[in-house]
Amino acid sequence: MIANTATNVNNVPIKDLIMLKILKHKCFVSQWLIFCVLISISPYTILDAKQKNFIYFDTEDIGQSDSSAQLIQPWKIVCLDPDYGGQWILAADLNTDGAVDIVSSENFNKGDVHYTTTVVAQNLDGSVLWKWGNPDIGRKNWHHDVACQIHDWNGDNNYEVVLCTKGFLVELEGATGRELRQIPIPEEATDCLVFCNLSGKSHPCDVLVKDRYHNIWAYNQQGKLLWTVRNPGGYPTAHQPLPIDLDGDGRDEIMAGYAMLNSDGSIRWIYKSKQVEQAKGHVDCARVFRHGSAPDDFRIVLTCCGANNITLIDGNGKVLWEVSGHHFESIDIGHIIPNHAGPHICVDIDHQPYGKSPVWVLDEQGRPLAQLVTDYSRHHCLLDFTGDGIEEILVVHKGGLYNHQGRRIGTFNTPGTEMSEGKIKYEKSMLIGDMIGDGIPDVILATPYNVYIYQNTNGRKSGKSLRLGTEPNFTLY
Ligand SMILES: [Ca+2]
Ligand SMILES: [Ca+2]
Ligand SMILES: [Ca+2]
Numbered sequence: 055m056i057a058n059t060a061t062n063v064n065n066v067p068i069k070d071l072i073m074l075k076i077l078k079h080k081c082f083v084s085q086w087l088i089f090c091v092l093i094s095i096s097p098y099t100i101l102d103a104k105q106k107n108f109i110y111f112d113t114e115d116i117g118q119s120d121s122s123a124q125l126i127q128p129w130k131i132v133c134l135d136p137d138y139g140g141q142w143i144l145a146a147d148l149n150t151d152g153a154v155d156i157v158s159s160e161n162f163n164k165g166d167v168h169y170t171t172t173v174v175a176q177n178l179d180g181s182v183l184w185k186w187g188n189p190d191i192g193r194k195n196w197h198h199d200v201a202c203q204i205h206d207w208n209g210d211n212n213y214e215v216v217l218c219t220k221g222f223l224v225e226l227e228g229a230t231g232r233e234l235r236q237i238p239i240p241e242e243a244t245d246c247l248v249f250c251n252l253s254g255k256s257h258p259c260d261v262l263v264k265d266r267y268h269n270i271w272a273y274n275q276q277g278k279l280l281w282t283v284r285n286p287g288g289y290p291t292a293h294q295p296l297p298i299d300l301d302g303d304g305r306d307e308i309m310a311g312y313a314m315l316n317s318d319g320s321i322r323w324i325y326k327s328k329q330v331e332q333a334k335g336h337v338d339c340a341r342v343f344r345h346g347s348a349p350d351d352f353r354i355v356l357t358c359c360g361a362n363n364i365t366l367i368d369g370n371g372k373v374l375w376e377v378s379g380h381h382f383e384s385i386d387i388g389h390i391i392p393n394h395a396g397p398h399i400c401v402d403i404d405h406q407p408y409g410k411s412p413v414w415v416l417d418e419q420g421r422p423l424a425q426l427v428t429d430y431s432r433h434h435c436l437l438d439f440t441g442d443g444i445e446e447i448l449v450v451h452k453g454g455l456y457n458h459q460g461r462r463i464g465t466f467n468t469p470g471t472e473m474s475e476g477k478i479k480y481e482k483s484m485l486i487g488d489m490i491g492d493g494i495p496d497v498i499l500a501t502p503y504n505v506y507i508y509q510n511t512n513g514r515k516s517g518k519s520l521r522l523g524t525e526p527n528f529t530l531y
């Protein structure tokens with residue numbers, strides 16, 4: 055007896071089919087509700103990288119520069135020593151005469167293993183204070199961080215220049231370049247050099263050296279090996295380990311890559327992405343977004359090379375949000391958009407074609423606030439150059455100074471820069487530091503041949519005391 059039962063082509067009774075649809079619909083609705091609830095109670099937010107609804111600006115500055123932007127002329131141009139000078143530059147008052155001095159160096163690279171080969175210290179008039187090393191083997195252009203930093207390592211109020219050359223960490227007296235010590239290190243532990251405070255002394259008196267991506271060695275001021283770690287947490291190292299005293303005990307913890315190390319080198323925690331296969335890459339850059347009184351209160355931003363991710367985590371490694379899908383690289387932290395709660399994150403997206411190179415601005419919630427596309431945005435800084443308390447974005451390649459609307463308001467002029475087919479022949483680097491001694495951070499641009507210094511005449515004094523010269527533990531990442 056089937057006469058009263060309507061069926062569809064598959065011989066399923068239509069009333070059953072309707073019931074099935076209702077059940078499926080109910081099921082879908084309940085799944086959707088569960089999904090919504092899960093999302094709302096989720097401790098982290100996943101943002102889609104395609105979500106490009108930038109709240110404040112989305113601008114482009116490519117090709118010919120806008121000639122209406124103010125041309126900012128250098129206060130000083132220092133020609134680097136032709137034999138010993140190179141594009142890795144740092145600055146400090148080495149000879150304590152009150153004027154900042156420029157340190158630059160060359161390095162030798164083979165198969166991505168590189169070591170420092172020369173260092174030269176010069177006065178602002180270009181005269182040479184001292185030279186160290188062998189000028190016949192290295193290169194002027196950088197490709198990596200160069201293992202050379204300026205630091206008062208022994209705490210006697212005089213700077214040392216410390217570098218890693220093949221098999222040795224070398225300590226030079228800042229004022230004279232005289233070799234004070236050579237400390238044996240593993241032959242490939244020459245990728246970068248970071249001073250930190252592992253021992254709980256009154257100043258950063260320990261040093262980290264590393265090879266490219268696998269091992270970190272920690273030494274104290276006496277040159278004694280404190281510990282070593284290989285593939286921290288099972289992952290490659292970052293380009294530059296970042297010291298942070300997370301628990302306020304006077305000893306730095308070390309963001310070594312995806313792993314945070316205790317000051318004794320043991321693993322404290324490991325960052326675990328909820329969104330990307332982090333094993334595909336390594337940490338390109340780690341920056342403290344906010345310091346805290348306890349690890350919970352710290353906020354740290356990481357960019358993950360290869361895994362194409364940027365994330366905000368707390369000082370226990372808990373993920374607060376992640377934005378994936380792009381090769382986010384170097385991070386600056388500052389207040390970029392007026393009247394939007396700060397600080398903000400400024401980050402470039404690397405590995406883009408020339409002319410399509412973005413910088414993004416994100417807020418503490420990971421919301422995309424702004425995008426600026428330039429020809430090449432890999433190297434950038436933040437600095438208040440107008441004196442209004444808001445930081446401008448400086449993109450080094452064409453010397454652009456950009457305001458909070460993403461418009462170019464100034465161009466740092468670099469006379470003598472070599473061009474080839476309308477393009478600059480080499481990358482330029484930028485550093486921020488007080489070069490005058492007035493407590494206001496200035497702008498430094500470097501090519502393999504020259505250092506250009508621009509006085510920040512409208513800038514405000516920093517709240518904290520600023521050392522003359524560039525920041526400690528400088529990095530290109
Ligand atoms: Ca000096
Ligand atoms: Ca010293
Ligand atoms: Ca600590």
Ligand SMILES: [Ca+2]
Nearest residue numbers: 438440442444
């Ligand atoms: Ca400003």
